[in-house]
Amino acid sequence: MSEPAGHRCRICTGTPVPVHSFGMQPIANAFRPAAVSAADTYRFELAVSVCPQCGTVQLIDQPDREQMFHGEYAFFTGTSRAMTEHFARFAAWVRDEHLRGDDPLVVEIGSNDGTLLANFQQWNIRHVGVEPSANVARAAQARGIPTEVRFFDADAARAIVATHGQASAFIAANVMCHIPYLHSVVEGIDLLLGEDGIVAFEDPYAGDVLAKGSYDQFYDEHVFLFSLHSVAAVFARHGFELVDVQPQMTHGGSMRYVLARTGKRTPTAAVREYLDREVAQRITDPARWKEFGRRCEASKQALVSLLRDLKAAGKTVAGYAATSKSTTILNYCGIGPDLIAFISDTTPIKHGTVTPGTGIPVVPRAAFGPPYPDYAVLFGWNHETEIRAKEQEFVAGGGRWIRFFPDVEIVS
Numbered sequence: 150m151s152e153p154a155g156h157r158c159r160i161c162t163g164t165p166v167p168v169h170s171f172g173m174q175p176i177a178n179a180f181r182p183a184a185v186s187a188a189d190t191y192r193f194e195l196a197v198s199v200c201p202q203c204g205t206v207q208l209i210d211q212p213d214r215e216q217m218f219h220g221e222y223a224f225f226t227g228t229s230r231a232m233t234e235h236f237a238r239f240a241a242w243v244r245d246e247h248l249r250g251d252d253p254l255v256v257e258i259g260s261n262d263g264t265l266l267a268n269f270q271q272w273n274i275r276h277v278g279v280e281p282s283a284n285v286a287r288a289a290q291a292r293g294i295p296t297e298v299r300f301f302d303a304d305a306a307r308a309i310v311a312t313h314g315q316a317s318a319f320i321a322a323n324v325m326c327h328i329p330y331l332h333s334v335v336e337g338i339d340l341l342l343g344e345d346g347i348v349a350f351e352d353p354y355a356g357d358v359l360a361k362g363s364y365d366q367f368y369d370e371h372v373f374l375f376s377l378h379s380v381a382a383v384f385a386r387h388g389f390e391l392v393d394v395q396p397q398m399t400h401g402g403s404m405r406y407v408l409a410r411t412g413k414r415t416p417t418a419a420v421r422e423y424l425d426r427e428v429a430q431r432i433t434d435p436a437r438w439k440e441f442g443r444r445c446e447a448s449k450q451a452l453v454s455l456l457r458d459l460k461a462a463g464k465t466v467a468g469y470a471a472t473s474k475s476t477t478i479l480n481y482c483g484i485g486p487d488l489i490a491f492i493s494d495t496t497p498i499k500h501g502t503v504t505p506g507t508g509i510p511v512v513p514r515a516a517f518g519p520p521y522p523d524y525a526v527l528f529g530w531n532h533e534t535e536i537r538a539k540e541q542e543f544v545a546g547g548g549r550w551i552r553f554f555p556d557v558e559i560v561s
Contacts, residue, residue, distance in 0.1 A: 156198070156209055159329050159372070160383050163202030166435040167209060169442030171195040171481045175506035176212060177368035177473035180499045183508065192506075195477065197367055197374075197438065204433025205379040206355055211329055211372045231535045233264055235399055236322065239351070240268035243318050247347045247407075248274065253317035256309060256341060258301040258334075259324030263289030270294055277309055302330070306337035315343040321350040323400060326373045335387045348389065348408040355379075355432055356423075357402025361555045364445045364481075365474035366401070376432045377423050380406050393417045401531035401554070449482045451557040456488040459524060466551075467522040468492035469536060470529025471499050471511045478528070478553070479507040486510065489526060493517040518543060524559070526551045 158165050173192040181189065196209040243255065255269050260278030262285045269276040270293065278296040280286040289296040299305055309316070319338050328334055338348055353366045355376040366374060373379070381391050392414040393407035404423075431437040459466055468475065471494040478484070485507045492504060492511050499511045517525075521543050527550050529536055537550075544550075550560050 158200040158203060158205060159207055159331065160205045160379065161200065161203040163200040165198035165200040165205075165207060165209070167196060167198045168435055168438040169197050169445060171197075171364065171367060171445075171477055174369065174477065174480050177370065177476035177505060179505045180471060180502040180511060181505075182501060183503045183510075186503050186505065186508065189505075193369070195367060195369070195481075197442075199433065199435040199438050201433070201435060203379060203382040204376060205382065206374040206376070206438065208367070208369075208372045212369050229532065229535070231532055232399065235397075236265040237268055239320075239322065239405075240265055243320060243349060244269070244272065244274065247349065248317050249345060250317060254313055254315070255318045255320060256316045257320045257322075259321055259327065260289060260294070260296060261285045263292050263294035263296065265320070265322060266294050267292060275313065277313055279305055279309075301337055302333045303337045303340055306341040310341060315346070316341050317343060317346050319346065319348045319350075323352055323403070325350045326352040326375060327370045329372045331373070331383055332386070335384060335389070338389075339387050342410075344410065345413060346409070347392075347414075348384075349405060351397055351399065351403045351405045353400045354396070354402050354404035356404075356427060356430055359430060359432065359437070359441060361402065362441065362444045362448060363401050363554045364441075364448070365472075365477045365554075368473050368477045370473065375404070375406070376427050377404070377406070377420070378427055378433050380408075384408050385411075391416060391420050394419050394423050399531070445481075448553060448557060452478075452551075452553050453482050453484065453488075455551065455557055455559075456484065456526075460488060464524060465490060465522040466524045466526065467517065468509065468526045468528050469517070469540075469550075470494055470527070470532065471496070471502075471504060472528050474531075475528035476505050476507075479504055479509065483507075484509075490522065491516065492528065493525075514539075518548075519546065521546050521548045523547075524549050524551055526553070530554060 174195040193210050198209050199206050254275045256277050258279045260280045266276045266278050279301045281300045283298050286296045286298045352375050355374045358366050388411050389408045390411045392409045395405040397403040466489050468489045471492045486509045489509050493514050494511050495514050500513050502511045552558050
């Protein structure tokens, strides 16, 4: 893996150090029918780097945003019961802890089908969503949730303020890590928020990825993998500081970051605690991430070897949950329909499609069985509790799950 000429940190003036490549990858969420998918030859190198100056973990290259977020975006938040419940708790926390004044306004970017904002709708709290993928935005609009179909930046912020006034809270969930032009977003936040407003967003956490080896958090949409150090570096340039952090179980380990204008709120003890943990973990050290890359290679070899052994033994193997993250695993490991017969998924828009780049058929959950396969690769491992609760008959009938983080293993 070589560093492209002119590669510069997206956050500061540093020069990131390349640490690992996951090879040539397709658009992770491009689940399309087999004939269309076969004709789609777009690939980019999914290569990870770390800036030694600000500590930000980031992709060296990322596809154009229109290739990732568009009118056929294949993910609807509301299809996950666990995420719907999590967002209800997130919304209640924002309401109870951070909304001040008589008529607050909440703005969410990457609002998808409105699952999170629906809670504020229920409470008659003013809210606006900003969502660039037209199909999921229409689903939110059909629920009566005001949703702007656009990317968020300073111009979008000015338009919202002109119509609705300044916001009390700017929120996002698994969105900020998608945006390479992050300074433009924070400029928009500065314009959007009232003087005492807060920013609260959640994203996969670099500390958890390092600890678990969960390399599937790297795919085209995830241009950044944040830590407290990197988030503080971004927002400090615009007059904001971290005032709280809260670890979350979602997406296999996330962090909720809370920021306010510098000096407006007193940071909690958790901010210093997690900053110190990150120093001990060497979370901004490129050498630490190169070690991570070697662990990824070992995990890849272990998973492929297991699947080949099961095939040689005449066992049937399926996958469970056709996720964006599974695209990284399948293409990095070179796993196709010769090793995994199909992947079961609950998202209707994915049914009848194949996995990007590897061509494994995606089928409805009902096709999972009975009769069940002998083994199922748990691609939706971050929703393991929810999945296992739904699929108890699979295990009762002798089926076994295959996990790959933190270790490749077979579990009942």
